[in-house]
Amino acid sequence: MTLMLKRRALLGALAVPALGGLARAETINRPARVIVGFPPGGSSDVVARLYAEKLRGIYAPNVIVDGRVGAAGRIAVEAVKAGEADGTIFLQTPASMLTLQPHVFPREVRYDALTDLIPVSTVCSFPFALAVPANHPAKTLPELIAWMRAQRGEVPFASPAAGSAPHFLGVMFGKKIGVPVTHVPYRGAVPAVQDLIGGRLPIFVGVLGDVSPQHGTGARMLAVSSPQRNPRYPDVPTFAELGHPDLGKDEWFGVLLPANTPAPIVNGLHAAITQIARQPDMVAALDRLEYLPTVSASPADFRARIARERAEWGPIVRESGFQPEN
Numbered sequence: 328m329t330l331m332l333k334r335r336a337l338l339g340a341l342a343v344p345a346l347g348g349l350a351r352a353e354t355i356n357r358p359a360r361v362i363v364g365f366p367p368g369g370s371s372d373v374v375a376r377l378y379a380e381k382l383r384g385i386y387a388p389n390v391i392v393d394g395r396v397g398a399a400g401r402i403a404v405e406a407v408k409a410g411e412a413d414g415t416i417f418l419q420t421p422a423s424m425l426t427l428q429p430h431v432f433p434r435e436v437r438y439d440a441l442t443d444l445i446p447v448s449t450v451c452s453f454p455f456a457l458a459v460p461a462n463h464p465a466k467t468l469p470e471l472i473a474w475m476r477a478q479r480g481e482v483p484f485a486s487p488a489a490g491s492a493p494h495f496l497g498v499m500f501g502k503k504i505g506v507p508v509t510h511v512p513y514r515g516a517v518p519a520v521q522d523l524i525g526g527r528l529p530i531f532v533g534v535l536g537d538v539s540p541q542h543g544t545g546a547r548m549l550a551v552s553s554p555q556r557n558p559r560y561p562d563v564p565t566f567a568e569l570g571h572p573d574l575g576k577d578e579w580f581g582v583l584l585p586a587n588t589p590a591p592i593v594n595g596l597h598a599a600i601t602q603i604a605r606q607p608d609m610v611a612a613l614d615r616l617e618y619l620p621t622v623s624a625s626p627a628d629f630r631a632r633i634a635r636e637r638a639e640w641g642p643i644v645r646e647s648g649f650q651p652e653n
Contacts, residue, residue, distance in 0.1 A: 354595030355414040359387040361582075362410075362418050363394050364403030370536075370616065374580050375419045377612055378450055381603040386596055387414070400424050401435065408443045412585040414592035419450065422579045423492050426636040430644040431490040432651055440637075444583040445593055446629040448600045451613050452579040452621035454553035455493055456535040456563070457500070458546045460526050468549045468569050471530070472504050481507040484530035485523065487516040490651060493532040495640070496552070496574055498647045500532070503571060520546070534578065536617040552576055559617070576636075579621060581629065593626050 361379050365371040372392065379390040395403040404424055410416035425440040440446065457468070465471035475482045482501070486493035489512035501508030511528065513519035516537035523531040523538070524545030531538060535551055539560065542548050548563045552575050556565060566574035582600060584593060603609055604620035613620050623629035 353385065353387060354592055354599065355387050357387065357413075357415055358389040358391065359415045359417065360391055360393040362403045362407050362416060363392055364396060364400030364420060364424070365394075366396055367394060371419065371421060371580060373616065374451055374613070374618070377609065378419070378582075378600065378603060381606070381609065382599055385602065386599040398435070399428070399432075401428070401432075401438075404438050404444075407583065407585055408438050410585045412587040412589075414584065414588060414596070416585065417447070417596065418444065418583045419580055420583070422581065422633075422636065425581070425583075425633050427490075427492055427495075427640045427644070429637060430641050431649065435651075440583065440633050441630060443586050445586060445588050445626065446623075446633055447582045447584055447593055447626050448597050448623040448629050449579045449581045449621050449632075450600055450604065451618040452577050453616075453618045454535050454551045454557070454577045455496055455532060456538055456548045456552070457497075457550045457566075458523065458531045458533075458538045458542070458548045459529060460523055461541075461543075461545050461547050462526065463529065463547065465549070466547070468564070468566075471549055472506075475501075475504065475506045475508075478506075481509040482530070483509045483511050483528065484532060485511040485513055485519045485528045486531070487513055487519055487533050487537065490649060492576065492578060493534070495643050495647060495649075496576065497530070497532040499643060500571070500574060502646075503573070539617060550574075557617075581623075581633075597623075597626055 361375050363371050363375045375392045379392050382390040395406045400420060404418060404420060407416055407418040429436045459465055459471060465474045484497045486497055494510055497508060497510060516533050519531055520538050520541060522528045524541055538546055538548060542560060550566045550569055551557055551563050552566055556563060601622050604622045610620050
C-alpha cells in the first residue's frame, strides 16, 4: 500500500511536534514497537511514524516503527499475532489486510483479526476515486456510464493491484451499470496513473491521493467513495449522491494488539490514540496526506466494523470470480 505522495507532503506530514501538550500518563513502562508491513516512505509507514512520535510519553516511554515487509503485508500481521500480549508490540495495518485479504487469499492468510488480535481503533481513513484522462469525452459519471454502454465489448479499467479494494470497486461498478469490464492490474498506483494521464487507459480506480495531484490537468476525478465531498475537490461528487451508495467504501489504517492483551492496556492505547487524533498538528499532518484522523468510538466498535466489512467483502470477491495467481 504505497501512495503516490509528493515528497513535500511526506516531509510536511512528518514535521509534527512530539507531544504537543499531551498528558504524560504512560500505559506501559517499557518501550513499544508498532509493526508495519509496508516499506519506509509509503503511506502506512508515514502514518505509523506520526502516531509513534506522539505516543511516546503517553502510551510508552518510547515507541519505534518496526517494518516487517513481505507477503503483501501478512508477515507484519503474523508477527503481532505471535507477539507478547503485554502492550509492547502492536500492529498498524490497512483495512484490506483484515477485511479483504481473507477472501482474496484464503490459503495464504493465517490469521483472524477477531480471534488472533484485539482491535483497538482506526487511526485515519481515506476514500477511493474513479478518474478518467483529462481529454476523455466524459465530463461526469453519468456521461462515463453512457460512454461505457456505447462501447463494443468489455471496457478496461485499471487499479493499483489485483485483489485490491479498488479492483473490486471497479468490478462492482461495471456490474451495477450492466457493462462488462476488464481489470488491468498494475504494480502500484504510479504506473497506472501515468498510463491514465497518457491516454493509454480510459478509467482508473484507486486511492484519491494517488490521482488527485493530476485532477484538472492530466486526469479528471468523476466520483469519490467518501460520505461527503472532499473540501479540496468540491467539484467531485460522491458515488452516493450519484445513486451508487454501495460503492461508498473507504480505506483506513487501524491498530491492533495481540490476543489476550489485558483490557487496561487495550483501553489505554485507545485513549492515547483518541487524544492524539484530536491534536491540531496531527489533523494538519494527516490532511497534508489527504487523510482524516478517524478514531473508533471504542475497541468494541472497531471490532464490529472489522466484522461487518469482512462480511461485506465476501460475496463481492466470490461473485467477481477472482482467482489469485500462484
